[in-house]
Amino acid sequence: MNAEDFPTPDVEVETIAPERLKDRIDAGEEIVLLDARMQSDYEEWRIDGETVTSINVPYFEFLDDDIGEDVLDRIPDDREVTVLCAKGGASEYVAGTLAERGYDVNHLEDGMNGWASIYETVEVTDYDGAGTLLQYQRPSSGCLGYLVYDDGEAAVIDPLRAFTDRYLEDAEDLGVDLKYALDTHIHADHISGVRDLDDEGVEGVIPEAAVDRGVTYADELASAEDGDTFQVGDVTVETVYTPGHTTGMTSYLIGDSLLATGDGLFVESVARPDLEEGDDGAPDAARMLYESLQERVLTLPDDTLIGGAHFSDAAEPAADGTYTAPIGRLVEEMDALTMDEQAFVDLILSDMPPRPANYEDIIATNLGQNAVDDDEAFTLELGPNNCAASQDSLAGD
Numbered sequence: 374m375n376a377e378d379f380p381t382p383d384v385e386v387e388t389i390a391p392e393r394l395k396d397r398i399d400a401g402e403e404i405v406l407l408d409a410r411m412q413s414d415y416e417e418w419r420i421d422g423e424t425v426t427s428i429n430v431p432y433f434e435f436l437d438d439d440i441g442e443d444v445l446d447r448i449p450d451d452r453e454v455t456v457l458c459a460k461g462g463a464s465e466y467v468a469g470t471l472a473e474r475g476y477d478v479n480h481l482e483d484g485m486n487g488w489a490s491i492y493e494t495v496e497v498t499d500y501d502g503a504g505t506l507l508q509y510q511r512p513s514s515g516c517l518g519y520l521v522y523d524d525g526e527a528a529v530i531d532p533l534r535a536f537t538d539r540y541l542e543d544a545e546d547l548g549v550d551l552k553y554a555l556d557t558h559i560h561a562d563h564i565s566g567v568r569d570l571d572d573e574g575v576e577g578v579i580p581e582a583a584v585d586r587g588v589t590y591a592d593e594l595a596s597a598e599d600g601d602t603f604q605v606g607d608v609t610v611e612t613v614y615t616p617g618h619t620t621g622m623t624s625y626l627i628g629d630s631l632l633a634t635g636d637g638l639f640v641e642s643v644a645r646p647d648l649e650e651g652d653d654g655a656p657d658a659a660r661m662l663y664e665s666l667q668e669r670v671l672t673l674p675d676d677t678l679i680g681g682a683h684f685s686d687a688a689e690p691a692a693d694g695t696y697t698a699p700i701g702r703l704v705e706e707m708d709a710l711t712m713d714e715q716a717f718v719d720l721i722l723s724d725m726p727p728r729p730a731n732y733e734d735i736i737a738t739n740l741g742q743n744a745v746d747d748d749e750a751f752t753l754e755l756g757p758n759n760c761a762a763s764q765d766s767l768a769g770d
Contacts, residue, residue, distance in 0.1 A: 384473055406419075458485070486751075495695050535754070580621045629677075636682050643710075
């Protein structure tokens, strides 16, 4: 059923904004969520947290006037319950039926679509290069991006199409000119914002090594080869070619302080190697990743920060709230970074999660082979990123 097909509840139901719900979860409040989506959607992607109790009861269980006691028994009647669905229509209806029965309920504004619209900015305080470095965080999918600015100029790394206006507004608020928008690779979990920002006068940059995958718009953008640099005020952003996750995977060393690794290395894991050539090509890609990590990444000073393009539920944020960590600490905590090549390959091929939802369509869109409007693009990328090679954290193993 569509949201407009649900009857309006006879009682007034309060809404809670996605940002407010996240603030409460972050504050450690005990939260009860009643997720009214279908079980398959719930199992693929849901809101979790240490203090979150999540209950899945699909909306159709509430369509009859006589709701089963077995359904009602699953829902606490002595605590506030937040009902959510995909877009907000079903949850308002379900919350209304519960409110009529005396439950203390509200519902999540715009549902999981609203949750996916949360995009937070946190300063990387351990960054000690020139200028200021911010990390963008999208909690719904674990996507991370970076904005570095100095002396009236800025660059964004791994921007999302859904937040094109946000980057421009942030630059305006900071009083800087957004000069570059750089992608680390052809993403498989979200629609890139590089082309849209280029259309707005920002110089879009893609890795030269990614062009051979079939990028249709390469002539319209600048390209980045190993060793190329981009100047942002006094900040130098250096291109470091780090293939493995994809053949075009490219990192950017910002101010000699943080390496934006895209999907090469995360604070809790390493990249999965199967999204470009599938299972058959994964072993060779894993060996390529091993070489990149050993020869291009881990040779940097131990205090160089690593900042990936994603984080998973298994990741632990740093003291400043960012998903960053110094190389030296990752080497100490992640055995995968000190293994020999064959052991490394065997490990990362052993526990890969399901591939990201709609990843083939997302890749085709990011290559320019598939045209989608903004709503379609937003829908395509809903859900977890699943770009790491492991279900659980490899740090501390």
